[in-house]
Amino acid sequence: MTPIATSDVHAALNRAAEQLLVAAGPDGIVSRKDIRAKLLSLEGTERELVDMLYRFIDRRDTARSARVTKADINAALAFIRTELVDRFDLDNNGLSEDEVARMSDLGKRAVALARTLKAATEPTGEALAQKIGELAKGLFFDGYYGTEGGVRIQPFHAAAKLSRLTPEGLRAALGLTDRPEHEIVRFEPADPSLQGVIKAHWDMPEYEQAEELVRFMKAHLREVHAAILGRDDPELGAEHPLYIVGIDSTGNLVGLKTGVVWT
Incomplete structure (x- = not known):
């Protein structure tokens, strides 16, 4: 496959983060009950990434009583973009298949959604x-x-x-x-x-x-x-x-x- 731009992967992560914020509702806190309800409305690669992103954020600090806030989401996104995505683009010309193969499961899932979104919008x-x-x-x-x-x-x-x-x-x-x-x-x-x-x-x-x-x-x-x-x-x-x-x-x-x- 052709390399996927890191900006496309960032966009996929941002989309998943938006789904978490929608799930939060007026109080701005995503509980486990909230995420279970949100996942029922999603499907395919997007559902998998949203689920994995929530679990990643939830595991970062177990003292938060299984509640994820906007600040938690933003902090996690900054870390993921830098450490789980950009760091693997060794030559700064997009993520090749070999580079994607070395990424974490979360990074690979973000790449998969980025490719799905790109395929849905690009000419064929x-x-x-x-x-x-x-x-x-x-x-x-x-x-x-x-x-x-x-x-x-x-x-x-x-x-x-x-x-x-x-x-x-x-x-x-x-x-x-x-x-x-x-x-x-x-x-x-x-x-x-x-x-x-x-x-x-x-x-x-x-x-x-x-x-x-x-x-x-x-x-x-x-x-x-x-x-x-x-x-x-x-x-x-x-x-x-x-x-x-x-x-x-x-x-x-x-x-x-x-x-x-x-x-």
């Missing part, structure tokens, strides 16, 4: 492809995979329910056959080809546009791969389709379609 499928198309307008692919000519870049989207991107999954999503022109001759992580898109425009006005396209794709897609179709056979023509695609938050295949020219 055709809408995501449309945004990618806007960023890719006027760009071309050249200078990588030995291509001998620039090929226009177009947005691509195929409805799917993929959990991982494999050659087999790509074949099914694209509806490929066993014909030679559909043979997947290259399948590999897309970062070199994406960097190729940027480098192809390095001395052009579109350079920053290409950089923004790559940033956007990395932020909204996971397991982004490059795949070239078609054997290097003169009978199949010189241009071979190149897909630079990944999986969106709902499992669709989204990205770019372009080509390489081998003469």
Whole structure:
């Protein structure tokens, strides 16, 4: 998966804290009875995080007679953000899967809710492809995979329910056959080809546009791969389709379609 920003995890924690404050009612104190009632109105990842956050705060000072106040919540949030979230973002570019794996259960639950909330609001499928198309307008692919000519870049989207991107999954999503022109001759992580898109425009006005396209794709897609179709056979023509695609938050295949020219 793509890294999750620490700010998104903070937002998830803030949302859980707001649920505790709502549960407190007019007296501003969250009792165990209050939290039990609140949890009945929640579900899924949010319910799990609110429950875990309350238990974390409640355990911090058993002398408070199982009552949690706004001051307790704010103090706990400050500690959690610093010690259980930010401290694990070692390179300050978002929490990677390896970094999340080292977090506490509370931190991991906050990450899970952050991803759920982000998936509910970010574009997916055709809408995501449309945004990618806007960023890719006027760009071309050249200078990588030995291509001998620039090929226009177009947005691509195929409805799917993929959990991982494999050659087999790509074949099914694209509806490929066993014909030679559909043979997947290259399948590999897309970062070199994406960097190729940027480098192809390095001395052009579109350079920053290409950089923004790559940033956007990395932020909204996971397991982004490059795949070239078609054997290097003169009978199949010189241009071979190149897909630079990944999986969106709902499992669709989204990205770019372009080509390489081998003469």
